[in-house]
Every structure is written in C-alpha cells, then in structure tokens.
Amino acid sequence: MxxxxxxxxxxxxxxxxxxxxxxxxxxxxxxxxxxxxxxxxxxxxxxxxxxxxxxxxxxxxxxxxxxxxxxxxxxxxxxxxxxxxxxxxxxxxGNTQDHYHFICTNCGSVYDIEEVKYSYEIPQLIKQKYSPKNVRIIFEGLCSDCAKI
Ligand SMILES: [Zn+2]
Ligand SMILES: [Zn+2]
The missing domain is CATH 1.10.10.10 (Winged helix-like DNA-binding domain superfamily/Winged helix DNA-binding domain)
Structure with a gap:
C-alpha cells in the first residue's frame, strides 16, 4: 500500500x-x-x-x-x-527514517519496506568479537514486474 x-x-x-x-x-x-x-x-x-x-x-x-x-x-x-x-x-x-530495502536483482529497483518491523538478534559470536552498533537488512529477489517475465 x-x-x-x-x-x-x-x-x-x-x-x-x-x-x-x-x-x-x-x-x-x-x-x-x-x-x-x-x-x-x-x-x-x-x-x-x-x-x-x-x-x-x-x-x-x-x-x-x-x-x-x-x-x-x-x-x-x-x-x-x-x-x-x-x-x-x-x-x-532522502528518507532517513529506519526502514528496509527490497532490491530487485534483475532490474536494480530499490523499494522501501516501511510497514514491517523485522527484529534480528545480533549473534553472541559477533558481539564477542566486535562491537556491532546496528544491523542492516536487505531483501533481495525479483520485484513484481520482473517476477512476471
Ligand atoms: Zn525488477
Ligand atoms: Zn529507502
């Protein structure tokens, strides 16, 4: 929507x-x-x-x-x-609010996903080794136009 x-x-x-x-x-x-x-x-x-x-x-x-x-x-x-x-x-x-992206691997279109809250726990192993500040999530695949082809 x-x-x-x-x-x-x-x-x-x-x-x-x-x-x-x-x-x-x-x-x-x-x-x-x-x-x-x-x-x-x-x-x-x-x-x-x-x-x-x-x-x-x-x-x-x-x-x-x-x-x-x-x-x-x-x-x-x-x-x-x-x-x-x-x-x-x-x-x-210009959208600086936190949101995710869906990137179409076929046409390169980038879509904003703002309606979904996706939570992700930083794995312990990463916390022990590094000091992660945030996690970025990218969804990749085909957009609806490319999926039709
Ligand atoms: Zn596409
Ligand atoms: Zn965006």
Whole structure:
C-alpha cells in the first residue's frame, strides 16, 4: 500500500533541511534546496547520475560535480542515506527514517519496506568479537514486474 505521506511531509522535511543547514553553517541556496527537494520527491533511490538529470531540468547550468558534492554534503549532515548492498553506482535517498530495502536483482529497483518491523538478534559470536552498533537488512529477489517475465 502506498501512502501519500511523502507529499504531506515534504514541507516539514524542507523546513528541517533549512534548519540543519543553518545549524551547520551551510547556506540554504536555491541550488541546494532544489537538489534536496528532488531527492525527497524521488521514490526510486536515485544514483547521482539520475538525480543530476532531474535537477538539470530545473537548473540547466548546474554541473554534475555540484550535484555529486551536494549529495555527499547531505550525506555527511544526515540528510541523505546511501542504499546499502549495491555495488554499481551509489544510490541515495532522502528518507532517513529506519526502514528496509527490497532490491530487485534483475532490474536494480530499490523499494522501501516501511510497514514491517523485522527484529534480528545480533549473534553472541559477533558481539564477542566486535562491537556491532546496528544491523542492516536487505531483501533481495525479483520485484513484481520482473517476477512476471
Ligand atoms: Zn525488477
Ligand atoms: Zn529507502
């Protein structure tokens, strides 16, 4: 079930974004705001390449490097996350709430799974050897479109 939450919460996210920028002494430029807006509007967990294409529609003069560096800055400020488990180009998202991903091994689509709480006990052996802070769970397989083929 898809909810419309994202659209409703967008104003709030933009507000928080401006606040976080200010706190980190980062200017809230129209460029940064547009990049952030595109990131949180996208459900597809875009790579820099994809995001760059979208941003370029609105800001024809923007360079790839600017989008790339802006995303890294967002990542450092906790405004963006990198989708784990993908070896090709890094994929980003503006959804910083804890959730799981389903990654299609055929087409590479990344889906958010937010409705499910999946608990996982960290095995004793790992706790003895390391100091794990969190567990990330990725579901892999075929998305519904690819399963039909
Ligand atoms: Zn697929
Ligand atoms: Zn996600």
């Amino acid at each position: 898809k909810t419309q939450n994202n659209i409703k919460d967008k104003d709030k996210l933009i507000q928080d974004f401006k606040e976080i920028c200010r706190r980190n002494k980062l200017k809230v430029t129209p460029q940064r705001t547009i990049i952030y807006n595109e990131l949180i509007s996208s459900k597809e967990h875009p790579s820099v390449e994809i995001l760059y294409k979208k941003v370029k529609d609105k800001l024809p003069d923007i360079s790839f490097d600017t989008v790339y560096r802006t995303l890294l800055t967002f990542y450092e400020l906790g405004l963006a996350r990198v989708v784990e488990g993908i070896c090709s180009s890094k994929r980003y998202e």
